[in-house]
Amino acid sequence: MTQNEQMAELLFPQIHELPSDVEARYPARTLPEGAKVTRFAPSPTGFVHIGGVYQALIDERLAHQSGGVFYLRIEDTDARREVSGAAEALLRTLDVYGIRPDEGVTLDADGNLADRGKYGPYRQSERAEIYQTFAKQLVREGKAYPVFSSPEELEQALAADKKNENKTKDWASTAEETRRTMLENRTITPEQAKQALDAGKSFVLRILSDGDGEKKQKVTDLIKGDLELPVNDEDFILLKSDGIPTYHFAHAVDDHLMGTTHVVRGEEWLPSLPKHLQLFRYLGFRPPKYLHTAQVLRREENGAKKKLSKRDLGAGMADYAALGYPSESVCEYLLTLLNSNYEEWRSANPDAPYTDFPFSIKKMSGSGCLVDFDKLNDISCGVIAKMTAEEVYERLLAWADAYDAPFAEALRADPSRAVALFAIGRGGKKPRKDFGCWKQAKEFVKCFFPAYFTIEEPLTEYDPSDVKEVLERFLAVYDPADDADVWFEKVKQIASSLGYCTDRKAYKADPGAYRGSVADVSAFLRVALTGRRNSPDLHAVMRALGQEETLRRLNGFLAQL
């Protein structure tokens, strides 16, 4: 037995399989030419970031557009950060946005986590032996070595890490220290290892890098293009002292075994790409293609762009749900960020599902973008404008049930009136676009519900007796059976008989010649009926309110004058 083989047995006595045994369980996928295999691989921290959905959408599109496979893997290698129930919540969120993995960790009919597919297990916490099998092989080949520490030293190291999380370090001395640790431990012998093991010490496994940090290597990223990165010369950690791999090692082993062809991840991974490439080489794996996506950012008060942090509005998908943006609106919006020609395609194909869009890696932008609620809102107004009144009612109700119980109650009190309200100006070539999210929808329609009706914008600049005169006259001729033309004729009649102008141009030419215009007359009715100065077509509003409520509001307003 060589020294390396002795070391391997010493460190991993429990591992009896060889890498080839494992490989045999992960046969190459049989897929059509050009099919892409992608994965979304979040760690279950309980927060679904918009950047994650952005990446997952890329994964999903690339796979399904090419006839490939999109799978979901849970990267739960850091027990300290794990939040229970987070994976389930994540899957549910993805499902809402129509992002459904073919394989991997999925939800079963009861909403419980379940592995689907032949390339599992798909939770890294269940794959320890697999990683260790490959780790053992690396030790056997002299490509990795252990670094031992006592429990106290370990605790110290972890504490130091925690402390360093948000502080700037003295980089020069940190680098020196790392280098020293490497050099001191690289030459460890099986005897020394045995001694440490017998003393109850634990070890991390470090790669034995053959790289020269002074040299550069050319790498290709499908989004960023051709890059030159420094060759990795750091003996980075493969296995932590609990035997669980770091991201780097898990990435290489899993994406190889699971047959990933395209790795989509945030650009924060770019600096560690040389590590990964080195690992793939050591393990004899062919590396996947990489797509390092730009960050979703926010604007700071001083004008700087910063990575969206958890507390920023729009960072978490829960924000979009709480505001009530339809999931398809959010997808549409993300697609406009992903591919610059998406909007053009959309206007040419207004009714096609977004899955028909020929998504292109080449058109992805390499620079970070800001979340733009104006843009999202505009897109969403268009999405909602295409819904039927019934659909608007159902979805608004679903939102209200989750976020605004009193409003849900109001909606349920009179469903047919609510649907009638949503039907105003809906359909046809030029549908109204009054709201982009359900929260806005509530603001827009709440005045029609008796429980919410108040005079928000009173007619302060008018003489109450003028208003009274108009309303009384209108009540005298009001007939709920009138169609829109007849109705408006009556309004004009009232207007002109009281000295208001009914011809816009004439009024504009000489406003002093009239008491006001028919717009003023309408404003009286509008405020009486809706409490506001702006509303959809008044005749339609009265229809939707119904005769009883119309009269109640008109009379109620009159009584207050």
Place this chain on the structure above:
RNA sequence: GGCCGGUUAGUCAAACGGUUAAGACGCCGCCCUCUCACGGCGGAGAUAGGAGUUCGAUUCUCCUACUGGUCACCA
């Protein structure tokens, strides 16, 4: 601090090295109009700065500035 990205209007962005430097959102104005919305028309608004290569640079090269990321037994 080292390394690696990025930088075209407020935002998202398009431009084989040759364009009056697209378009969308937002903003403003006009038209339509019972108000709003929709729609139509129009307007303001950009190549970070400096060198170089070139007949010609948003585009290629270098420098500077700014900005993001990274340098954990986190992912």
